[in-house]
Amino acid sequence: MSSPNTSPTISDEQTVEERYLRQLFVRSQMTDFVADPLVMSKADGVHYWDVNGKQYLDALAGIYVVSVGHNNRRVIDSIKQQMDVLSFSPVMHGTNPLAVQLANKLAEVAPGDLDAVKLLSGGSEATEAAIKMARQYHKLRGNATKYKIISRYQSWHGSTMGSLSAGGLASRRAVNEPLAGGFVHVFPPTCYRCPFGKEYSSCDITCASLIGDVIQMEGPETVAAVMVEPIGHTGGIIDPPEEYLPMLREICDKHDVLLVFDEIITGAGRTGQMFAAETFGVTPDLVCLGKGISGGYAPLSALICRRSIADTFWGDSSSNPGFVEGHTFEGNPLSAAVGLATLSEIIDRDLCGNARRVGAHLKERLGDLRKHNIIGDIRGKGLFLCIEFVEDLESKAQFNPPIGQAVGKRALANGLLTRFDPHWIALGPPLIITEEQADEMVEILDRSITEVLAER
Ligand SMILES: Cc1ncc(COP(=O)(O)O)c(C=O)c1O
Structure with missing residues (x-):
């Protein structure tokens, strides 16, 4: 497959190859990026697909950008x-x-x-x-x-x-x-x-x-x-x-x-x-x-x-x-x-109202993740939310090595796009998101945390 009307000499599938990525600077350190590159090829509603056809639930609106969803006619x-x-x-x-x-x-x-x-x-x-x-x-x-x-x-x-x-x-x-x-x-x-x-x-x-x-x-x-x-x-x-x-x-x-x-x-x-x-x-x-x-x-x-x-x-x-x-x-x-x-x-479409309603639901559902005993805090308003990881709930001591990136990367592998940091993960999905899609985000996070904890 190749992009429309651009007469490329490199097919979309080939764009994950290091020899072609060497000509580009992305935001990340390129050495890390080429080891497991993420190259998106299409999107619709609250989903992305990468050039290999893998689907992602977009819990980040790209990066807090795609407010009205992908492919909005x-x-x-x-x-x-x-x-x-x-x-x-x-x-x-x-x-x-x-x-x-x-x-x-x-x-x-x-x-x-x-x-x-x-x-x-x-x-x-x-x-x-x-x-x-x-x-x-x-x-x-x-x-x-x-x-x-x-x-x-x-x-x-x-x-x-x-x-x-x-x-x-x-x-x-x-x-x-x-x-x-x-x-x-x-x-x-x-x-x-x-x-x-x-x-x-x-x-x-x-x-x-x-x-x-x-x-x-x-x-x-x-x-x-x-x-x-x-x-x-x-x-x-x-x-x-x-x-x-x-x-x-x-x-x-x-x-x-x-x-x-x-x-x-x-x-x-x-x-x-x-x-x-x-x-x-x-x-x-x-x-x-x-x-x-x-x-x-x-x-x-x-x-x-x-x-x-x-x-x-x-x-x-x-x-x-x-x-x-x-x-x-x-x-x-x-x-x-x-x-x-x-x-x-x-x-x-009253997407502000939707952000309030689904945001409140998502925040409540994120509370379910407290069962893992590693969620120190849940913060944010509307559809701008975050969970902070701690190793010890009482002292608020952070994980060493940090766990946030491991969970975020595992969530990505499990088909969920989030913003991850060493000690926290943020969610900022398109404002069109439904409660069912919010539930799915929490389910993938739940599974990802379980998998990462089992491997530590
Ligand atoms: C709060 C805030 N201000 C400013 C910027 C800069 O925006 P841009 O990357 O579009 O230049 C960003 C980008 O992430 C941001 O999060």
């Missing part, structure tokens, strides 16, 4: 129709109707006065743009010294130099150091393993109040923004206590610091509302969307800001250059068509 038809009309417009000089329509749709569904939109192509572009918008906003208001960005250890905001500098993953930062200046890191709200050795709720939410202290120590006149994922991903689905984000809102308001939510994963319905901002009842000043608003059908991300911030960028061009940020593919009409169709699918 409405989205596919929208991009096909748009291709016949206009595939690219001159971004240097103008825009196109689809970009304007998508910006207005996003402004309509975004909470509060989040109202003006910069359309981009990937998550890193959106978080990078948020950093730039925060800095330029303060400059335009005469506060040029407000440039520092406060973000969290264990976070991930993207691969570009600014977003990487905001990120807090030591392993991904170290290989690129020195990183950009002006970034300050604080500890995340990891209740299960409180970085301050405290217990909720007698802790007074130190993880939030400390951010106020850090702003004071840095000097409020130097701080532009606090940037957080409402639910942190890379630390193992760090679901903050309910007081945390409202406290951040208050702290930021007090110091004229912008609050930025990186909702690249949590946006587009994943936590059971269109935005996690709504799930937590806190409106940020800037919000970054990516992954799920594209449904995976075309590269698409967005930065949305509050009306008062957007207005700062209007004015006489001799003194106000507008928002100085641009990319060749921003507001691309094909991506915008995809975004409009994906949003319509989420709204018309």
Whole structure:
């Protein structure tokens, strides 16, 4: 078999061979990857098939992207129709109707006065743009010294130099150091393993109040923004206590610091509302969307800001250059068509409601895995969930060697795609998933854990 209309010299089946994979960089270490390569060839609904015909239940929506499921005809038809009309417009000089329509749709569904939109192509572009918008906003208001960005250890905001500098993953930062200046890191709200050795709720939410202290120590006149994922991903689905984000809102308001939510994963319905901002009842000043608003059908991300911030960028061009940020593919009409169709699918089919319902069911069913006596914690909201493995439930001691990757790889061999880490496994399936499919995910995880424990 070969891909349609591409006249390949290599068949699809041959693409798993090392001699051909040597010409490609994937995300993993290539030496490991070629030993057991995963090359997907088609997908439908909540399933993938690899080039060998093996089927996978997609408990990860690709990587939190395929919100409306694979092979969604409405989205596919929208991009096909748009291709016949206009595939690219001159971004240097103008825009196109689809970009304007998508910006207005996003402004309509975004909470509060989040109202003006910069359309981009990937998550890193959106978080990078948020950093730039925060800095330029303060400059335009005469506060040029407000440039520092406060973000969290264990976070991930993207691969570009600014977003990487905001990120807090030591392993991904170290290989690129020195990183950009002006970034300050604080500890995340990891209740299960409180970085301050405290217990909720007698802790007074130190993880939030400390951010106020850090702003004071840095000097409020130097701080532009606090940037957080409402639910942190890379630390193992760090679901903050309910007081945390409202406290951040208050702290930021007090110091004229912008609050930025990186909702690249949590946006587009994943936590059971269109935005996690709504799930937590806190409106940020800037919000970054990516992954799920594209449904995976075309590269698409967005930065949305509050009306008062957007207005700062209007004015006489001799003194106000507008928002100085641009990319060749921003507001691309094909991506915008995809975004409009994906949003319509989420709204018309009430996929936020489905994420709440099936998410609650899946979380409860994950509780069944506690029978293995190695599940220390189950976290998350909607269809963004995680189980953390511990060797000792009492002391929370972690497995050595870690077990998470072994279980995740076994689940993959058993036909289930998840996000696995040394000590946790996360699930983020398409929002169209049914309770029966959620049950099947838990059954495969159950079997995979049993098999891995039997072999240790
Ligand atoms: C929370 C978060 N922010 C930003 C990004 C960067 O997005 P992208 O990989 O599309 O550049 C990611 C990617 O995984 C992410 O999870």
